[in-house]
């Protein structure tokens with residue numbers, strides 16, 4: 001006898017009854033060799049098969065993140081790709097098609113959002129993906145799939161930085177570089193939520209918006225050198241690194257003795273730890289963890305209205321190359337999302 005879920009709203013139960021068997025093949029955007037955005041093209045590939053505790057998910061929308069473009073160009077995590085052609089994409093919002101077992105809490109039809117273990121297996125620029133069940137959470141009911149797809153990788157990065165690494169708390173003085181981007185706009189909101197005094201660097205056009213999200217001070221990086229106006233912060237969350245204008249090196253000047261410098265684009269400054277030690281500053285790099293439990297907490301904050309996701313641009317899956325050109329421009333406000341299929 002088939003196990004029937006005991007809990008769930010009427011709407012959810014109706015959706016549970018409507019899940020179709022997956023097809024054998026699907027549309028995916030792949031690349032055959034490293035290069036610029038034009039190497040991305042649509043292809044027909046087999047629908048992956050879940051094993052053991054994995055879920056098969058129908059993707060409705062996929063997040064576009066800088067790591068996707070870096071990897072496509074031959075940097076990022078390209079060395080870890082098992083083979084080419086490969087499908088990019090780390091995060092998604094969609095609907096469960098296959099659950100690991102009959103009594104699993106995420107039954108077919110359940111709307112979920114989360115991360116895949118790309119690059120070890122397939123990405124989310126595709127109609128279906130196999131996902132570890134611990135890397136997903138129920139989609140926040142107040143968000144559309146397109147909105148939810150903008151959350152997982154960026155918000156989990158911000159959560160790991162602000163909550164788990166910086167231990168944000170009342171009165172903590174934190175400086176966040178690139179506060180207007182995907183990770184930054186969540187980091188600003190989480191830090192403010194936990195009572196920190198938040199200073200951010202961003203372009204002037206994002207200033208009013210970032211104050212609405214909880215920043216106390218917004219520094220226009222195009223007109224003001226942050227080290228001229230900030231000093232003695234407890235923590236720097238550096239989402240820029242030493243690629244542009246030596247943001248990392250300059251950041252060490254504004255951290256109080258014994259404070260913490262966190263480098264997020266880890267490849268941009270191999271010597272950060274020695275430089276920080278010489279400056280009397282603690283330091284660490286950071287790598288996002290695909291933590292479904294933390295994502296469920298973020299989902300509750302989104303549903304409560306305490307935290308918002310900002311979607312800058314939405315592209316169709318067919319236009320993934322244009323989405324990469326947009327993310328590589330480096331001036332996204334919030335998130336870029338690919339629409340993969342209908343809800």
Ligand SMILES: NC(=O)c1ccc[n+]([C@@H]2O[C@H](COP(=O)([O-])OP(=O)(O)OC[C@H]3O[C@@H](n4cnc5c(N)ncnc54)[C@H](OP(=O)(O)O)[C@@H]3O)[C@@H](O)[C@H]2O)c1
Nearest residue numbers: 066157178180181182183202203221265286287288331332
């Ligand atoms: N290690 C990890 O686990 C991990 C996880 C996630 C992301 N990352 C890395 O972290 C970085 C940020 O990711 P993201 O998704 O937030 O990127 P993103 O959304 O593309 O960031 C775009 C933002 O960067 C701002 N910006 C550009 N140059 C700046 C500068 N010199 N000073 C201050 N702000 C600047 C832009 O502001 P304006 O538009 O106002 O100019 C824009 O709002 C990327 O390098 C990404 O690969 C690492």
